[in-house]
Amino acid sequence: MTSNISQAYPYSSESEVERAAAIAAAVAAHEDLDASLAAETLPLDAADRWWTYHHAGCGGTLHVAGYARDRHAVVVACDRCGKTALR
Numbered sequence: 001m002t003s004n005i006s007q008a009y010p011y012s013s014e015s016e017v018e019r020a021a022a023i024a025a026a027v028a029a030h031e032d033l034d035a036s037l038a039a040e041t042l043p044l045d046a047a048d049r050w051w052t053y054h055h056a057g058c059g060g061t062l063h064v065a066g067y068a069r070d071r072h073a074v075v076v077a078c079d080r081c082g083k084t085a086l087r
């Protein structure tokens, strides 16, 4: 049952190293993503753990990419489809 719970749970977390690697891989795989993140985000403060979110639209994982420019949200990017969203 443990595996069913982890599959159904929509949120997880990752280390800063994992987050940075996931965003770098997403940017490498989706050529428009780098420009959209540059336009939409401010640099993150240092942190050890970041939330990740399940992207129901494609089954990928949304990783924190930066703060939204108004700082009221974070911008997340999907490692599978390359879409961005606010969380």
Ligand SMILES: [Zn+2]
Binding pocket: 055, 057, 058, 059, 060, 061, 078, 079, 080, 081, 082, 083
């Ligand atoms: Zn996606």
